[in-house]
C-alpha cells in the first residue's frame with residue numbers, strides 16, 4: 110500500500126483528532142494505521158517486566174495480552190484478588206507460556222500503595238514499564254481510605270505515589286530503563302485545573318457532585334502531574350508519558366456511561382485498540398517523547414487547544430502542592 114506524504118498524513122491525522130468522533134472511534138485507527146509508526150518488534154519485551162494497574166477489566170485486561178505477546182513478564186494488578194486470578198487463567202488459556210504475576214492493591218488507598226510498592230521492590234530488581242490504567246467514574250462523591258475524593262485518589266494520588274516509590278526500580282537497569290504511562294482521557298480537554306483544596310477534592314459547598322465533571326477534572330490533573338514529572342526527570346533515562354485511548358467498548362463505558370455506550374455502539378473501538386498506544390509507548394520508547402508527553406493513536410497530541418483558557422501557573426503550583434501534601438512526597 111502507498112503511504113501518503115508526511116505533511117498530508119499529519120494534516121489528516123490532526124483533522125481526525127479535532128473532529129473527535131472520527132479520531133476517537135474505531136475509524137481513527139482504521140485510517141491511521143496506514144501511516145502510523147511500525148508495530149513493536151515481536152519479542153522486543155523479552156526479559157522485561159511491566160506492571161499494569163486496573164488490569165481486571167477492559168483496556169487494562171487487553172493490555173496484559175498485548176504485553177505478553179511482546180514477551181514481557183506482566184504484573185497484573187487489581188483490587189480484587191479473585192478477578193486478578195480470573196484474568197491470569199484467561200490469558201494463560203490463550204497464551205500458555207504467558208509469564209504473569211498476580212498483584213493485589215487498591216490504588217486509591219495510599220497506605221496499600223506504599224505497602225505494595227515496598228513488597229514489589231523486595232521481589233524484583235528492575236521494572237521497564239508501569240501503566241497507570243486503573244480508572245473510576247462514580248455517580249455520587251465517594252472517598253478513599255484517606256478521605257480523598259475517589260477519582261482524585263485512583264487517577265492522581267495513588268499513581269503519583271506509586272511512581273515515586275517505584276522510581277528506583279524503573280531506573281535500576283541502565284540498559285533498559287523504564288517508561289511510566291498514565292491513561293488519561295480525551296474528556297480532560299473539557300476541564301481546567303482547580304486550585305483550592307476544596308475544588309481539587311470536589312468538596313465545593315453549594316455545588317452538587319457531577320461524576321462526569323469530576324472524572325474530567327481528575328483526568329486533566331493526570332496530564333498536569335505528568336507535565337511536572339517531565340520537568341522533574343528531563344534528561345533522565347526514565348520516561349513518564351500520558352495518553353488517551355479514544356472511545357473503547359469496555360465495562361467502564363457500558364456501566365458508567367450507558368447512554369454514551371448505546372449512542373456510539375458499533376463505532377466504539379475494541380479494548381485492544383484502546384490499549385495500543387500505551388503498549389507501543391512502553392515497547393518502543395519513541396524518540397519524540399520528552400517534548401510531547403500526551404499521546405493518542407501513536408502520535409503526540411496537544412494538552413490544551415488554543416481556545417481554552419491559558420494555563421494558570423498559580424493554580425498549577427497549588428495543585429502540585431496538594432498532591433505532594435496528600436501523598437507525603439516532595440517535588441524536588
Ligand SMILES: NC(=O)c1ccc[n+]([C@@H]2O[C@H](COP(=O)([O-])OP(=O)(O)OC[C@H]3O[C@@H](n4cnc5c(N)ncnc54)[C@H](OP(=O)(O)O)[C@@H]3O)[C@@H](O)[C@H]2O)c1
Pocket residue numbers: 162163164165166167168169186187188189192214215216217218241242243244245263292293294295296353354355356357358359360361362383
Ligand atoms: N473505555 C474508554 O473509552 C475510555 C476513554 C477514556 C479513558 N479511559 C481510561 O482508560 C482506563 C481503563 O478504562 P476502561 O474503560 O477499561 O474501564 P474499566 O473497564 O472500568 O476498567 C477499570 C479498571 O480499573 C480498576 N480499578 C478501579 N478502581 C481501582 C482501584 N482503586 N484500585 C485498583 N484498580 C482499580 C477496575 O477494577 P475492578 O475490575 O475491580 O472494578 C478495572 O480493572 C481508565 O483509566 C479510564 O479512565 C477509558
